[in-house]
Amino acid sequence: MSWPSNSPRGLSAEQIAELNRKFESSDAALGIEVSDDFTQFDQLNDMFTRAFWDDTVKSKHTDGFFDSYRMEFAPRRGAGFNQKDFALRNAAWAVSDIISNRGNATGEREGFQSPIANDTPVAPMQVDVEDPQRETAEIKRLAKMFGADLVGITEIDERWHYANRADTRDFTPASNELPEDITHVIVMGHSMDPDLVDTYPSALAGASTGLEYSHEAAIVVQLASYIRNLGYEATASMNDTALVIPYAIKAGLGEYGRNQMVLTPEYGPRVRFSKIFTNLPLVADTPKPLGIRQYCDICTKCASACPPKALPFDEPTDKAENQSTLGHVKKWSADCEKCFGYWAKLKTDCAICMRVCPFNNRGTLKDRIWRRLATSQFRRYALWWSEKQGLPTRLKPNDWWANIGDKPD
Numbered sequence: 001m002s003w004p005s006n007s008p009r010g011l012s013a014e015q016i017a018e019l020n021r022k023f024e025s026s027d028a029a030l031g032i033e034v035s036d037d038f039t040q041f042d043q044l045n046d047m048f049t050r051a052f053w054d055d056t057v058k059s060k061h062t063d064g065f066f067d068s069y070r071m072e073f074a075p076r077r078g079a080g081f082n083q084k085d086f087a088l089r090n091a092a093w094a095v096s097d098i099i100s101n102r103g104n105a106t107g108e109r110e111g112f113q114s115p116i117a118n119d120t121p122v123a124p125m126q127v128d129v130e131d132p133q134r135e136t137a138e139i140k141r142l143a144k145m146f147g148a149d150l151v152g153i154t155e156i157d158e159r160w161h162y163a164n165r166a167d168t169r170d171f172t173p174a175s176n177e178l179p180e181d182i183t184h185v186i187v188m189g190h191s192m193d194p195d196l197v198d199t200y201p202s203a204l205a206g207a208s209t210g211l212e213y214s215h216e217a218a219i220v221v222q223l224a225s226y227i228r229n230l231g232y233e234a235t236a237s238m239n240d241t242a243l244v245i246p247y248a249i250k251a252g253l254g255e256y257g258r259n260q261m262v263l264t265p266e267y268g269p270r271v272r273f274s275k276i277f278t279n280l281p282l283v284a285d286t287p288k289p290l291g292i293r294q295y296c297d298i299c300t301k302c303a304s305a306c307p308p309k310a311l312p313f314d315e316p317t318d319k320a321e322n323q324s325t326l327g328h329v330k331k332w333s334a335d336c337e338k339c340f341g342y343w344a345k346l347k348t349d350c351a352i353c354m355r356v357c358p359f360n361n362r363g364t365l366k367d368r369i370w371r372r373l374a375t376s377q378f379r380r381y382a383l384w385w386s387e388k389q390g391l392p393t394r395l396k397p398n399d400w401w402a403n404i405g406d407k408p409d
């Protein structure tokens, strides 16, 4: 069974061409190349969503994968995959789960297959925003106060919105529309716990992912609620509604890497993103070239370390690997069927390609010197240094547990 990738609900060819013209110069500055035969991606075709309706993905292995998020079905397979590891991972997801499960009856898996429903109404009286620059600075400060690590702002660009969202009652297409007058997207970055990430692959490591979904759920709800209290629209969003990566790049938070992630100067790929769609008058950021992507041109560490060899070794292309890949935009693309197949075997998520990336640093002096080199004309020296160090060693889950026992309160 396969859903049409060119959905009747998506933007028309004329609308795509108009957006390509509108963003021509900013796309060129960011190295984004979108062809005029581009069509929006349909959420029904992403690997997670396919795992619920596509028999070629939905096997007894993937069923076991989702089941393992309930303790009675969590397997026990030794270090990193024991009851305590699954217990911590599943607990880390708990707040995010409360949000995503509350719309089950209406087919809205909030934060994943549909935006987070608004508990706060838009205030009937609207504050005057006389100085959008100052408002932008304030919003960025408040996002950090609520707990975001990174914040950037960009204009709405519907090319990156899903043509349809999935109705999770029966996994059929549903409308993915936002309020009409949305103008900007606030993109926030949430750094992941470095010690937990060092234990990938393991169920224990999955706690680093669950923790940030639970954190970001609270942060987007709080910031959206503040904006709505000012009398403006704000839709709180996690993985739903739109592709986060092009938005994070456009908001100036980092550059796209071979490992399919945005590499930020602060945390490399060890960061997750959330977003808020709003009509609050704000000023978009103007990203500056960072030189990170150019380093990826000469490095293949993530691709070599990926167990199922899902990552590309060659040049970016605009060809789609399979129905879960967005085509007609030039980029590095993964074979995500291979990637998700590996997760299904593990019964937990993987992020080896995040762990081994040399930009995934802890901000030590050595890390900072390496990053300066890697993003300069001396990047080949940085490559030699990174290769000399080899693949970073995985932190053994039992050592992680031993270390937290030793840490002072």
Ligand code: B12
Pocket: 032, 033, 041, 043, 045, 046, 047, 048, 209, 238, 239, 240, 242, 243, 244, 245, 246, 256, 259, 260, 261, 262, 263, 268, 269, 270, 271, 272, 273, 274, 324, 325, 326, 327, 329, 331, 332, 333, 334, 336, 339, 340, 349, 350, 351, 353, 354
């Ligand atoms: C579905 C999904 C997956 C699928 C794979 C994607 C797929 N094709 O189905 C699976 C389950 C396998 C997966 C794996 C992982 N994911 Co994931 N995933 C998503 C999700 C929810 C939707 C993306 C989607 O619809 N992809 C379908 C099509 C568009 O895929 P694609 O053509 O291959 O495009 C990918 C990239 O090329 C890029 N991209 C898309 N359009 C464009 C356009 C331009 C111009 C550029 C430069 C790039 C770009 O984004 C896509 C990411 O999948 C996003 C959140 C979101 N809403 O964006 C998170 C997201 C991309 N995942 C994320 C992460 C971290 C991971 C993992 C490390 C797992 C983990 N433990 O966290 C691995 C990494 C695997 C890898 N190297 O690819 C993060 C990335 C953060 C970052 N630093 O950039 C995101 C943004 C979630 C988040 N909350 O932050 N993921």
Ligand code: SF4
Pocket: 257, 258, 259, 260, 295, 296, 297, 299, 300, 301, 302, 303, 356, 357, 358, 359
């Ligand atoms: S490991 Fe190397 S190629 Fe892969 S994302 Fe990191 S820097 Fe880029």
Ligand code: SF4
Pocket: 305, 306, 307, 308, 309, 310, 311, 334, 338, 339, 340, 342, 343, 350, 351, 352, 353, 354
């Ligand atoms: S998440 Fe794991 S399986 Fe998927 S691309 Fe990264 S290293 Fe490969």
